[in-house]
Amino acid sequence: MSTRQDLSELSSGEKRTLLKRLLKKGASKPPDDTSSAYKFPPEFALIRQYAENDGTRGVADLFYQSFDGLNRDTAVHRGRELINFCSYNYLGMSGDPVVSQAAVDAIGTYGTSVSASRVVSGERSIHREFETELARWLGTEDAIVFVGGFGTNEDVVGHLFGKGDLILYDSLIHASIQQGAKLSGATIAPFPHNNLDALENLLQRQRGAANQVLIVAEGVYSMDGDLPDLPRLIEIKKRHDALLMVDEAHSIGVLGRTGRGVGEHYGVDASDVDLWMGTLSKMFASCGGYIAGAKSLVAYIRYTAPGFVYSVGLSPPNTAAALASLNLVQKEPERVATLQARANLFRDLARERGLDIGASHDSAVIPVITGGSKKAVLLSRRLLKKGVLALPIVHPAVPEGMARIRFFVSSTHSEEQIRRSVEATADVVARLPNIED
DSSP states (O other), X not given: OOSTHHHHTSOHHHHHHHHHHHHHTTOOOOOOOTTOOOOOOTTHHHHHHHHSOOSSSSSTTTSSOOOBSOOSSEEEETTEEEEEOOOOOTTSOTTOHHHHHHHHHHHHHHOSOOOSBIIIIIOOHHHHHHHHHHHHHHTOSEEEEESOHHHHHHHHHHHHOOTTOEEEEBTTOOHHHHHHHHHHTOEEOOBOTTOHHHHHHHHHHHGGGOSSEEEEEESSOTTTOOOOOHHHHHHHHHXXXXXXXXXXXXXXXXXXXXXXXXXXXXXXXXXXXXXXXXESSSXXXXXXXXXXXXXXXXXXXXXXXXXHHTSBXXXXXXXXXXXXXXXXXXXXXXXXXXXXXXXXXXXXXXXXTTOOOTTOOSSSEEEEEXXXXXXXXXHHHHHHHTTEEOOEEOTTTSOTTOEEEEEEOOTTOOHHHHHHHHHHHHHHHHTOOOOOO
16 A cells, blocks of 8 residues: 555455455454544555554555655665665756755745735745746746645546546556546546547547547556556547546656656657646756647636636745756756666666556656565565665555556666666566565
């Protein structure tokens, strides 16, 4: 279990099945918690199984650990420095002196919060400066920034589409898209991961009855580190008169010669994608999310999306950090080249050592698939002892038999760190006991 949101992606039937399985294995029943009047759902037992344990079972000892200092190629835990592969600080912008100083300067000018929604008194010149520069860099007409990445997807998808519309998304799409689709009231039809023939089939059967159609894919899928066939997605959406949204949370700053994402990677025209979404917490060393696209569509979102209109504006230091990161990547495109070289080195070395990295290619996300969940947890714990931080992803976050640990590579990782980490991983995997879940 990677995050609490993984549970929300399960149907009630799947939750009941998991609960029965855990209870058969002796998992604790939901507590008689007299400290709260809230009536806990049955699957709370599943959360307890993962989150409340003594370190001999579950994963509570691996998650919510407290670290000191910057979150980049290394992490400091209880005074011990670890090689860190759990950070999304892909280009090392968080902690860069230029970016940090920009945030400090913004606090001096604007304070720590704009203290209002942007539609009233919260608008500051730095907001539009960032949005304008972001749109120019992406090759779109305009852009708008939200205070949270999850909320960006949830609000925009839930607001733009409704009853009578059809939303088609890749089965591995992020939970924020799924939540937004549910809130919209539109008909929802997931298609198998990267199976565009199945997408075509769904459109042929359901397009005629729908008003508007939205197709959603990710620039890089964070569980597998693979990419969509964006040129074909564009061709499909045009032929079926649909809209296309691409979530670039893990592809912006990572793909393309200058880091402009999956669109630059494939050489497509930015206008061929209707909604470019990205998060600000990775390449941009900030917090929030953005939507970029046609000026009219961005304007409609700016004046009507409840998650934007009724929310405080992005804080000055966060806005300044994102703008500084954007300026810096344009001045120092070698950061992108270094990141890509380090990720490719990791993949090459992993394959040489016989590690199963699945379908990962071109991205900075590299899984090492163990199969069983217990093996993934054990691998993570043993790597931690060797000074390598990489956390497990187990069922139900991934299908049964597809548990893995994930490595997020950054431009600040050295070749020596990568070689040492791959060697340590291969050594531990070779010595893992033959255990079943």
